[in-house]
Amino acid sequence: MQNDCKNCPFNSKAASMLSDCSFDQLSENHLVLKFKKGDSIIKQGMYSTNVVFLRTGLAKIHLAGPYHEQIVKLVKAPTYLGLPTTFGDKINQYSVTAVSEVEVCFIDVEVFQTILNENHAFSHEIVLELCRNELESFHRCANRTQKLLRGNMADALLEFSDKIFMSDTFTLPLSQVELANLVDTSRESVSRILTEFDKDGIIQLKGKEIQITNKKSLQLVSQNG
Amino acid sequence: MQNDCKNCPFNSKAASMLSDCSFDQLSENHLVLKFKKGDSIIKQGMYSTNVVFLRTGLAKIHLAGPYHEQIVKLVKAPTYLGLPTTFGDKINQYSVTAVSEVEVCFIDVEVFQTILNENHAFSHEIVLELCRNELESFHRCANRTQKLLRGNMADALLEFSDKIFMSDTFTLPLSQVELANLVDTSRESVSRILTEFDKDGIIQLKGKEIQITNKKSLQLVSQNG
DNA sequence: ATTATTTTGTGATATGCATCACATTGTATA
DNA sequence: TATACAATGTGATGCATATCACAAAATAAT
Structure with a gap:
């Protein structure tokens, strides 16, 4: 568990948008962790107050379906994970598990939200990503069922x-x-x-x-x- | 087609968060329309620069699947529709059709985004809604397929x-x-x-x-x- | 290396549901 | 009110794929 992630942009685009102030704030308030294949990064049902930024590697998003575990999708760095958790009741609504070696930043929600408020470009990025996810979800679902x-x-x-x-x-x-x-x-x-x-x-x-x-x-x- | 929607909050919660300034701006920049059952509100594939706010009534979100039209879900007022469109390439990625009598506000993206930037509470609302949608999508998909x-x-x-x-x-x-x-x-x-x-x-x-x-x-x- | 355990390959059988086909009812149109 | 068209009910049949049941490989543990 290191805390020396000054040079860890959430992603290259987002980082370039952060004011020096908020970037410093961010850097001081998150951890960088490595996971190996099979390790659980986010566990459905667990309490959490962190947004997860996947820096490198591959992970699967999965959740308990009515009869068996359902893998929603494979995600590739760089991407954010666990946003719904942190904006909701702080209980993880899905699991994320490393599928390769993985580097991850845990960012405290409070800090994340502050930056979201301070930085329009950044929050715009996030809204955009969420919109893309929704669409992707729709299409994925239609395809899978048909x-x-x-x-x-x-x-x-x-x-x-x-x-x-x-x-x-x-x-x-x-x-x-x-x-x-x-x-x-x-x-x-x-x-x-x-x-x-x-x-x-x-x-x-x-x-x-x-x-x-x-x-x-x-x-x-x-x-x- | 009226333009007299001074008293049309996007939704009660969001409206209460808007500063007088941004609320006025909003009211002056959108239209209110009525649709009857079966009318198309948003058409997949069409160019659009509006966010749609469903004031009253029921609508279905649907899109072209590989073999037939897929109804993603039924939505009930109050809710926003077409966010992914407006933040993306301005081409509607899904259709929305009235399922009952429906009242709708069309809000220009520019205006919508300005308010999003000005008003943290409002943008927080939106991010929250998008997160909820993503989760709902995951669960819905897992259920339907299993x-x-x-x-x-x-x-x-x-x-x-x-x-x-x-x-x-x-x-x-x-x-x-x-x-x-x-x-x-x-x-x-x-x-x-x-x-x-x-x-x-x-x-x-x-x-x-x-x-x-x-x-x-x-x-x-x-x-x- | 040897054994245990997990992953994978492949046949036989069962089943949920799509599809086809058509009757029937409900609803708009002339 | 008659006629056309759309929405619904219901049987018979076929098919994609789940499930069961093992064998064979591959991987991990001792």
Whole structure:
């Protein structure tokens, strides 16, 4: 647990907007922590008075569904986490767990809110991010419920490739159980679909290593369900 | 199309927070319109530079899914609509359609943003609402995908009863097709489940009139899927 | 290294729900 | 009031995918 994060902007854009005053204030009032894969960063149901800024790494946002854990989405640094908690009743409404090595800043709500009030550009940034999240949520939900399994798996793979790793080759950041909870299926179906994609020549599987060999096809699968 | 909305607070809470100055500014810069059931208030894909404040009535938020229109949720006045649009590229990312008679204020983004900057309490309100929406979205999505049809229909009915109409007796605000698009099923299944609930003595159906005769059961159905 | 434990692959079977098809009722229009 | 059109009720059938039941790998623990 260090407290030496003078050079830890919340994100490059936001930092450049902070007045010297508020930036100092911020730097003096948060901690930087490292987590390793699998560590819990935010725990649903726990009391908390911190906003979390994910500096580096990957994390999953997940919550208890009626029958099993639901992974809402994979998030990549830089991003804020736990805003709903801190503005609400200070009880975490979802969990966040590290999916890779991760660096995180915990910022006290009070401080965060002060800066939000002091700095229009910053608060505008935040409102913007929240709006984007809402939209993304709408579309994600519509897609997941309307598409068939193949379509949803294709979407997940495309997101990994295009949004998370920026590469056609990557190692799956989630286990099959997790993938199932992300894509709303059973673990068995994940396995089957993945080998199916492999046989179809769309991807090439070597353990958890994936290479998308035919992105066009994958995009087609995404559209046809 | 009137412009005489001096007495149109965006909502009672927000209005009380506005300084006289910003409130005047606001009143002079928005319109009040009435819509009737079925009228489109916001059209996905259209250019717009207004934030919409729903003063009275009910509306549905919906968007084009990959295979059919998806109703995201039913919203009740007072609430803001179209925030993501105005903060983004000014293209509506979802549609909003009146489900009852509705009164609406269109507020120019510029004005809205000015007030957002001037008034901390107000912007705090907005951030709070956006956070709530995000959470609601997460839970809604987890529920919809994990529960079976009976559970989802039960949820919809309970929401109408508890959140929208505040009564055990109400007339369904949506057609069966719409209900199907809200609850992620086919129209036929909506019909079947509804009559099933009736036969089970959980509700009593007379056309579009519904009375929830056994709320306990309905809550149980909601939990058991 | 060896054993224990978790993760993954794959068949067989069961089931919830979509889809198709059409009758029926309700509601707008001429 | 008659006619067209939209919304609803209900059966029969098919299909996508969950579930069950193991085997096989891979990973972790001893």
